[in-house]
Amino acid sequence: MARVGFIHDKLDIKFLILYIMSRVAAPIDMPTLADLTMCDEGVDYFDFAEAAAELVSTEHLLLEDERYSITEKGRKNGAICESSLPYSVRVKCDKNVTKLNSRLRRDAQVRSERIPRNDGTFTLRLALDDEHGNLLTVDMLAATEQQCDRLSEQFKAHPEQIYNGILDVLLTDYEEKE
Structure with a gap:
């Protein structure tokens, strides 16, 4: 079955992941990254998971404590390739990332710690x-x-x-x- 959407191959998914990760305010977990990446109907979850793992292995992303963050290498290479992403996909990502960043900033500003x-x-x-x-x-x-x-x-x-x-x-x- 042919995919609907603008993102069709794993390389496009990698560009999309790097685009998203360069804009998030803090490290994010896999489900959050998946939700942000699935903004285009052409993204398949299994291709997404494979692309994310490859970006970690090539040191474009860093995975620590089950949270992803972008490396300088990923930021640099992502900036070079982000113009290849369709405009409508970038707009949708920016909207979703803006909502997430508001929540991440609030979570960083309101903290609690339990000390035995x-x-x-x-x-x-x-x-x-x-x-x-x-x-x-x-x-x-x-x-x-x-x-x-x-x-x-x-x-x-x-x-x-x-x-x-x-x-x-x-x-x-x-x-x-x-």
Whole structure:
């Protein structure tokens, strides 16, 4: 069966992968890379997986901790070849990468870390950054891993509200209210 789409062979898939990887804000896992690469109906998953593995073996991509990042060699060679990708494919990729980069940047700015204590409890470190640096870091005691997970999830889901709530409490003049 003939493929529909603009990407038809493994070399085109490699160019597409390098195009995508040169634009992502942070290393990404295989499923995310696959989703971004499947933006064209001509891309077959098995050809994609093979192309990604070959790009790692030729040192165009680096695979560490199950996450892909582009090497300088991949960035350089990808830039040379990116004009061979159809315009419509590049536009679709750019749109998808922009959405992903927003999420990756947010994930990098809102962090949590679980630190075990000797007594079996945990210190949960919550951090919120912006483009200029750290806005807030809070260390708190959590009795269980489940509590750490719940607190961490809430912090990641609502960092701005938590930051503003802390500011509100710290900036309230309680003597004036009494």
